[in-house]
Amino acid sequence: MTKRSRRTRKLTRAEYEDIYYSNYVGEKLGLGATSRKLDIPKTNLFRNFKKYDLPLRSNIEATQLSNRKWSDRDIEKIYQNEHINKKMTFEAISKVHGISPSRFSARCAKLGLKVRSRAEANECFWERLASEVLESHMLYFDDDVTVEEIAKEQNISTYQVYERFKHFGLESKRPRGSNLTDDDVSQIVKLNAEGQAPREIEENLGISSSTVRKVLKKLEIEPRKHEEAVNLALRRGRDKNRKSINANIKFEFFEQMTPQLAWFLGAVCSDGSIGFNYGPNKVTCSFSLASIDKDFVDKLGMLVGLSPSKSASSTSSKPIWTLRCSNKRFVNHLEGLGVHSNKSSTVTVPDTIPPELIRHFIRGYFEGDGCVSKTSKGTLRFSFSSKSEKLIRSVAEVLFEQAGIGICGKRRSLSHVSSPNCPCLTVYKRSAKDSDLVMYVISSSSLEMLEKLYCYLYQNVDEAYRMNRKFNVFKKALGSL
Structure with a gap:
């Protein structure tokens, strides 16, 4: 859920005052850093601090405080250690050090520190995933976990799991099409010759229509034109409610x-x-x-x-x-x-x-x-x-x-x-x-x-x-x- 739609427990005045004096004043955190630390929407903090007459810093004061907290040397050090050596993104750095991604990006730009290009960022993404993917693939082949379990643990889809295996050249137990027998292929060819569409073949054989199309393409069997396919389906009683004006043209x-x-x-x-x-x-x-x-x-x-x-x-x-x-x-x-x-x-x-x-x-x-x-x-x-x-x-x-x-x-x-x-x-x-x-x-x-x-x-x-x-x-x- 996004922050806009997230529901949070309604805090009391005493709780907001405690957050204000301990985090905003004591630790000198900004509203964004306090929001990320306590998982409270930034808008809620701003409105309730105003409501309870808790004074907020001006933009100039917030900028000066941020610049005092993070010196140029600190920014350069974080940039080199986290962004360059550990391949961390600005968003990940902000969670560790409590500085917003936009602020960190602006400070880096001011110091002439270049941000990675899209291609470099993509390469770093796969480098960070390498060890995790290799480990999950090893467990997968040892029959300890299934692809569905890996996807659930990593909060991704099964398709993404297979795509990660594919990117690193790792084999799957059941590559596409490997579960089709020679009899399945011959049945697909036969039903296609009888005028059945891939979706009808899917209903009859239990093989997905996309796999049926791939088999036909691999065998270099030309697909029927849309008009011909529609007319064949109508003549066999498919889509009886559909009134095609092209169905009976002489x-x-x-x-x-x-x-x-x-x-x-x-x-x-x-x-x-x-x-x-x-x-x-x-x-x-x-x-x-x-x-x-x-x-x-x-x-x-x-x-x-x-x-x-x-x-x-x-x-x-x-x-x-x-x-x-x-x-x-x-x-x-x-x-x-x-x-x-x-x-x-x-x-x-x-x-x-x-x-x-x-x-x-x-x-x-x-x-x-x-x-x-x-x-x-x-x-x-x-x-x-x-x-x-x-x-x-x-x-x-x-x-x-x-x-x-x-x-x-x-x-x-x-x-x-x-x-x-x-x-x-x-x-x-x-x-x-x-x-x-x-x-x-x-x-x-x-x-x-x-x-x-x-x-x-x-x-x-x-x-x-x-x-x-x-x-x-x-x-x-x-x-x-």
Whole structure:
């Protein structure tokens, strides 16, 4: 216990007066020396001497008295005999001679007597311990005492006892790993091959998990990656209460380009994002995709093995449904397919999608950032918007080449960025008020173009791979015309 928390017997006035006159006045000890001698907190002495009107020395008087009591010759003698020859620390010297460590250190500094460096102090520490460690080791090997008894006697831990033996090159009766038989090692290897973690092996064999790891490392068996280990544990029923969002990811979904994968990539390019968090020890990869349409998010989640989570929206009364995971392999797949971080203004149609599947990518993007609505004049209009001019231009070109959706009439607005002779839908540049946000938009209110877009996006597409909400709006709007 520290002095602050130590409880002492409450002394009477007569006892404090006796301490004052016999120690403080008679022996001319300071408050610190009296405190160490009688094992009474220094603060208690100071407060009670004041309380009982027992006069104390001023700082100047205490310094002069200390300097008279310990002459320069005394300090030099103590320094040479105790600190240099006997390798004693200042704290040990203070207990023997009644001078505080700080005072002794200050007097030594004043006389130019150097204190040992940290390395020298460490060496002296082991020199002082040498005889004690050798004696305890001899008793240990003669079976007179155990390591636990040595630790208790010296008021240290068993780990420190072994460390002291190790420092002096002394052997232990049971060095690490020596109690493992060949059968134990083979059992460890077998259970590890079956997918058991070191902690599970510890439960089954009674061998500590740290020893299991050392055995595997010695045999040059590579440890499993954390993600793989977690998934194996979950499949075997370990940590049933743990809900790992990475446990059921379908990585095989990314191995071959399919209409479903192209649709998923389109949705990611509109409403999704990937990022990297660079910490002091590791880089964390993250993926997220959010939408207010739960049915849409559920269908995308089914494709990749992720479950949506619900959160409140700061801009809408409707909740937001989000797919998210922090999985390096998942993010690497997306990057390999052409989706990158900070994609808002640089995203484009991935080169990995063949021409015959691009319509599925555009459908996924349209269901995220596209719109079908009626104008104030009662006409129907569709539009695509993005911060990426390159993406909108690519979509306009694909719609013209594959669906025959192009410009109808002349370009009257001055805000377009398309070339005069381009037959594709006009790309308009829109700037938000009081903001640096710039969006690029293609749109058309031609009934012919609307019907072509509807057929291009949704013809022969299963209900499981489309957003029903926008599909129904599209179909209803066309049916009402």
